[in-house]
Amino acid sequence: MDCVRFKNSILNYYYGECDPVLTKELQDHLTGCEKCSIIFAQISGVLSSAETIKSEEPEPFYYTRLQAKIGDYKTGHIRSHLFARLAQPLAAACLAALGVFIGIRISGNLADQTLVGNDINQTEVAEVQLANEYFPKADKDDIIETYYLNINE
Amino acid sequence: MDDLVLINDSIAGDEKAFRAFAEKYAGLIFRVIRSFGISREDAEDLSQDVFIDIYKNIRKFRKEAEVSTWLYRIAINRSINYVNKSKRSKWMKRNQGDLKDYDNRVFDESSEMKFMDNEQKRILYYTIDKLPENQKIAFTLNKIDELSYKEIADIMNISVSSVESLIHRAKQNLQKRLLNFFE
Numbered sequence: 001m002d003c004v005r006f007k008n009s010i011l012n013y014y015y016g017e018c019d020p021v022l023t024k025e026l027q028d029h030l031t032g033c034e035k036c037s038i039i040f041a042q043i044s045g046v047l048s049s050a051e052t053i054k055s056e057e058p059e060p061f062y063y064t065r066l067q068a069k070i071g072d073y074k075t076g077h078i079r080s081h082l083f084a085r086l087a088q089p090l091a092a093a094c095l096a097a098l099g100v101f102i103g104i105r106i107s108g109n110l111a112d113q114t115l116v117g118n119d120i121n122q123t124e125v126a127e128v129q130l131a132n133e134y135f136p137k138a139d140k141d142d143i144i145e146t147y148y149l150n151i152n153e
Numbered sequence: 154m155d156d157l158v159l160i161n162d163s164i165a166g167d168e169k170a171f172r173a174f175a176e177k178y179a180g181l182i183f184r185v186i187r188s189f190g191i192s193r194e195d196a197e198d199l200s201q202d203v204f205i206d207i208y209k210n211i212r213k214f215r216k217e218a219e220v221s222t223w224l225y226r227i228a229i230n231r232s233i234n235y236v237n238k239s240k241r242s243k244w245m246k247r248n249q250g251d252l253k254d255y256d257n258r259v260f261d262e263s264s265e266m267k268f269m270d271n272e273q274k275r276i277l278y279y280t281i282d283k284l285p286e287n288q289k290i291a292f293t294l295n296k297i298d299e300l301s302y303k304e305i306a307d308i309m310n311i312s313v314s315s316v317e318s319l320i321h322r323a324k325q326n327l328q329k330r331l332l333n334f335f336e
Contacts, residue, residue: 015324054189062179070208073208
């Protein structure tokens with residue numbers, strides 16, 4: 001067996017997934033080739049470093065902290081639930097109040113405009129009354145007649 | 154106690170049943186998360202988040218499914234999301250930081266062993282992390298968590314032959330990268 005073939009089977013060899021004949025050839029190559037045996041030692045060291053994880057357990061007080069987190073979740077959940085239940089009617093009430101306020105403001109403006117109109121009308125009436133007081137209450141024909149009479153005299 | 158009994162009691166609001174359920178599966182979930190190269194502290198936080206997910210969604214559990222399959226799926230999704238979200242530079246920086254700390258020590262035999270183990274783990278997770286996602290999950294579940302092809306097929310919702318193919322390709326890719334690293 002050459003080094004290239006050994007390297008192509010190195011992971012299968014490490015995991016014991018080669019057939020018995022190939023396994024024997026790989027073992028023989030390993031004992032005779034220093035370069036490949038160094039590489040195999042390095043790679044098997046890396047792959048076997050995962051072994052320690054298989055026996056790991058969480059730290060003590062894991063469940064106490066988990067319970068605390070679940071407690072936080074429940075409190076948050078209740079708060080958000082309460083918020084959702086209260087916030088929606090509150091928002092609706094605020095919107096309704098805002099609508100009423102805007103309505104009042106708009107109708108107030110309209111009323112002001114009507115008052116201004118009324119003021120104008122009242123002013124016009126007052127001016128006409130004043131004019132009537134100072135000018136003679138004659139119709140057009142009287143005025144023309146008086147004018148021509150004055151000329152002829 | 155049977156898993157389904159614990160789940161049903163938990164749904165009914167029995168806190169003790171949920172704690173018993175968590176105690177039964179905490180180690181498994183913790184190790185699955187660790188097998189994706191996540192630090193102990195983060196793995197503990199993530200595994201607790203997994204239990205909170207379970208607590209929230211326990212009513213949605215389909216009782217015809219295997220409990221462990223369900224748990225593996227949640228734990229794998231959490232781990233993959235975590236690894237993807239962590240920026241690679243940050244992740245690498247953290248690992249390099251660990252190595253620096255070790256370099257500053259005067260090594261006795263045991264700390265040197267620790268350093269070697271840490272360095273080897275770093276290389277392992279670095280090379281596994283370079284694999285495509287499906288290959289990474291299949292390889293990790295098979296070679297680190299020691300699950301059978303059938304169990305992996307159920308968890309990943311693919312056929313057994315697809316799992317075989319994924320693991321075969323993962324081994325080839327990993328072999329190539331490890332050889333490049335050491336040659």
